[in-house]
Amino acid sequence: MGVGRKLKHWIGDERVDLARSRLHEFAEQSTERHLRLAVTGLSQSGKTIFITSLVHHLLHAHRSGSLPFFEVAASGRVVSSRDLSTASEHPFPLRQALAGLSQDPPQWPESTTGLSEVRLAIRYRRPAGLRRVLGETGTLYLDIIDYPGEWLLDLPLLEMSFEQWCEQQTQLFAGEPRAKVAQGWLAQLGEIDWTAPADPAVLRRLADGFASVLQQLRTGPDGLSLLQPGRAVLPGEYAGSELIELFPLMIDHWPSGEVPAGSYLDLLRSRYDQYCEQIIKPFYSRYFSRFDRQIVLVDCLKTLNRGEACFEDMKAALSAILESFNYGRSGFLRRLFAPRIDKVLFASTKADHVTANQHHNLDRFLELIVEEAQRNIRFDGIETRSLALSSIRSTQAAQAQMDGQVLSCLRGISKENGEEVALFPGEVPTELPGADDWNEERFRFIDFAPRRLPLNDLEAKHHIRLDQVLEYMTGDLFR
Amino acid sequence: MSESKRRQGAVWLDLDKLEAAEQAPKESARVQEVPLDQVVDIADNEGVELIESPAPRRRRGWKKLFGFSLGAVVVTGVGAELYRLLSWGFSIHLGVGIGFSVLLALLAISGGVQIWRSFKGLRQLRDTERLHDRARELLEHSGQGRSAALLAGLERRYQDQAGHSSVIDAIRELDSAYSDREVVQFLSRHALESQDAAARRCVQRYSVESGVMVALSPWATFDMLLVGWRNLRMLREIAGIYGIAPGAAAQWKLLKSVLHGLAFAGASEMAIDAGSAALGSSLTSTLSARAGQGLGAGLFTARTGLQAQKLCRPLPLERDEGRVFDAVAKGIVQRLGGSK
Incomplete structure (x- = not known):
């Protein structure tokens, strides 16, 4: 009987594995910067597409200029980034997702049915200052996992x-x-x-x-x-x-x-x-207990389309889920041994499905849904922020003359029938609509088919606020 | 109120009636799109903003009268003197008279040009201040559609100036989805990058130079003159970097505002200053007292320069300033160490 086997026998398999992976992480984290990003969201809230787009933009961050609000990329300090996912047991199907989005006509990725991991190494130049002592360039490892939102409710x-x-x-x-x-x-x-x-x-x-x-x-x-x-x-x-x-x-x-x-x-x-x-x-314990930062994706438009029951249910589901994460201040030592989430971003996805002047309202409506969860998290002293984002922009902003006034609207391809439509989808309410307001006349947020995402030459117009998400989540680690 | 506020329901539109706002993404049409639908909002906002407190009006009357009468006395006095000079010249000889008139004409023309220039500079300074205020206001505002006036102002300001195409380019690159705050943040980061770098270099250079000069010069009064002279030169250069015509009036006004800013600095700036003073003391304990004076003069110049940069920059400066102070202090100590 080897020592490892004996240890396992005494303490239990799971704990030994856990301790081993912690040790491994310790060795890694003490030399390099490491960030585990929790992408949390119910099913159909856009996790897969968010991860796809994020990774795609990060892999091109050194030359594309598509992330103007992401300081390290905008100032040209990203040397290069590399996708290390292939080393994982279940690599994230980035290539398939991108192939679907770049073909003609482009397609949204399939709904996720299993777990997969992304690991990205980003090499960057350190800014002038004390940290330069550590070397001119540094590497940040970014870990994200993708999973079906249904499992989160367990x-x-x-x-x-x-x-x-x-x-x-x-x-x-x-x-x-x-x-x-x-x-x-x-x-x-x-x-x-x-x-x-x-x-x-x-x-x-x-x-x-x-x-x-x-x-x-x-x-x-x-x-x-x-x-x-x-x-x-x-x-x-x-x-x-x-x-x-x-x-x-x-x-x-x-x-x-x-x-x-x-x-x-x-x-x-x-x-x-x-x-x-x-x-x-x-x-x-394998995937969810060791996150450093969290982004919570919420599909607000679905609740507006479906009605009050859906709204209340989503609210309850999100508060229940968010209670199972560890929040707290995460210092250097904490991050090594028992990381806790020290920054949370609430994002309403599909911001491209409403006109730009409604983004502010979308933020406010999102706060209605996550109000309770956000209060609890803030009570733990955690920084939170809410934001309307779109991982891949599928509509074009346009204007139309209606009854003598200018109306801003959206132009895109309907997912349902593949035809081009132009639509002003209605105002996003900033407070919970009354029973009479949940009707077809008031809002009609249709699903749009994606616009083609190029494999190279990414531009800022291919997403909405993805760069701000990155800056908020990882900005301080590149300083 | 805005009419789009009234329209709450979903609307299907006829595709043919669309004006594609983003058809040509690199054109300025994209930027124009933001304002059009909420123009009314901006007007509303201005109405609220422009209510001024009427109190200080009364004092102004006497001041104005004094200025006006003084101007009138000087103009009539000088005019009469000049007329006598001319008539005296003509009474001696026609040639002398013509000589005098040519000289006077030259004086008038060059003076006019100077005055025009300084008024232009003043106007630009005022414009900058207005843009600055508006941008600051937009930073507080999280909605969309109020940034049109700021963009138009910036575009007007930098349109025909060589070397400032980055501003226009940044405005073109603005995304239609940005909120007002994001518009200001985007422009502040990307529109004036080269200018900021140039201004920082300029401040650093002048501060280090004046610090070293003070440390090396043997006369105390001479020091003061030196620092003053360097500071004035620096102000003019910074104004030039941000595209403000460096006339005498503009420079005077800028100097006044800079001194005002320095005198009534906020608590945070005081803290920075205290920090740099502490840094100075720790560094200068190894140097002579004179070198310490030089360091003080250098840091003062750096503060003046940053203040001037804030005033000349049409968008609020969001970066931290500690780095410049550090760099200046280090630069002075290095030079002195090298020259010893």
Whole structure:
């Protein structure tokens, strides 16, 4: 038995692996600068396209001039950057995404179904000053991971027991639109004696039923996002596994007294614990516990199109998710041993889908959605900011004469039918619209197809505020 | 109120009716697009802004009267004297008279040119101040559509000046999605890059030179004259760098504002100054007292130069100034060390 094996035996596999990766990181970070950027967002909020565009612009930062607000690039201090993702187990499919965006007609990348990593090394010239002592050039390693937003919603489960989760879900499913969609399935739950010995086939049927309820809620008119467990919506590598045959027990009368071993209730509870231990925890401790900075992407326009239920649901989902990250001041030593997030940026994506004079309103509306989460984060003394951004600009600003007045509008290609349209999509409200205002007449934020993104010769007009995101997130590390 | 405020609903538009605002991305059309839809807003804003406090009006009356009467007395006095000179010249000989008139004409023409120049400089200074104020205001504002006046002003100011094409280029490069604050930040960073670098070099050079001169010159009164002379030269050069015609009136006004700025410096600048003084003392403890004086004079010149740069630059300066002070202090000590 080798020493490593013995250690593992004593302390547990996971901890040894964790300690080893920490040590590895320590060695790396003490010599070079390292930044783990958390790109957080619900599904369809534009994480993949954000990462694609960010990496693409950074890889060309040394010559393109497409990032005027990113100081290190604008002042020509970026020597070169290199994509190190190929060394990873699951490299980010940058090439495919870029190929899709640069072909004719260009296409948005496919929705993400699995986890992937990007690692970028950026070599820069240090500005004149004390840090020059360390050498004329420095290297910053930037780590980003991409994952399906559905899985993010599993993180809050780590803090809850099975009973707490069931109670919370019962409350959720008491409200519309969940109650209506889940009506039939809930009735099935009532027919079963939960203390009786479990029949796996029945559980499987119920789990499948719950998964289809979640799918309906997700794709339905309200487009809900607070759907747990996340693997039931998108199983990933666990497709067909028993581990994810899990659903919350939403019954009026919780069976009292001792729970017999091997009963339905016992089995469900142990599955929940397994789900937390074997699926969420490794995912969390491997990828989510060691971030330095965070950007939270929110699709505000979706909530405006879908209505109040979607708005409230997204708000709840975001606050739940953001509670599972570590926030706090992150000094040099902290960053080495137990990094915490010390800067958070809230960004509303698809800023190109509204006219430029509405960007300010979009910021304000975003603050409505993330209000609670932002308050908690600020309480920890963390710097936050909100911003309207567009990773890839798919529309052109234009003007039209309407009834004798000039109206600014957008011109782009509709994603739905591929035809060119011109549209003033309505004003973004700065406070929560009343019940009467959620209607088709007031806003119609249609989805646009992307405009072609060149593989070279990037310009500032290919994105909106991506450079400011970079400056805010990484600017101080290049000084 | 703005009419676009009224229109809240979504509107589909006919493609043919569109005026593509960004058809030709490098043309100034893109920039023009921002103002057009919210012109009313700017007018609203100006209305609020222009309400002045009427209090100091009364005092002005006497001052104006004094200036006017003094001017009238001097003009009539000089005019009468000149007339007597001319008539005396003609009474002696026709040639002498013609000689006098030619001299007087030369004087009048050159004087006129001087006055015109200095008025131009004054006007440019005033313009700069106005642009500066407007930019500062826009920095506080997070909406969109108020930057048109600033852009038009900048464009007018730098349009026909050689060596300032970077300003016009930067205005062309502005993105239609930028908010007013971003417009100012973008221009402040990218429009005046070369000018800023030149101004910083100029300040540094003059400060180090005057510091070294003071440290080496043996007469105390001479020092004062030297520093004053270097400072005036520097002011003129900085004004020139930012495209302000260096007339006497403009220079005088600039000097006045610079001194005013120095005298009523804010707490932060005081702090910088205290810092540089501390730095000075630690450096000069190894040098003679005279070298310390030189360092003080150099830092004073640097402060004057930065103040002048702030006044001549049409956009607010956002970078830190500590670096210039450091560089000046180091430069003086190095030169003195080398010359010893």
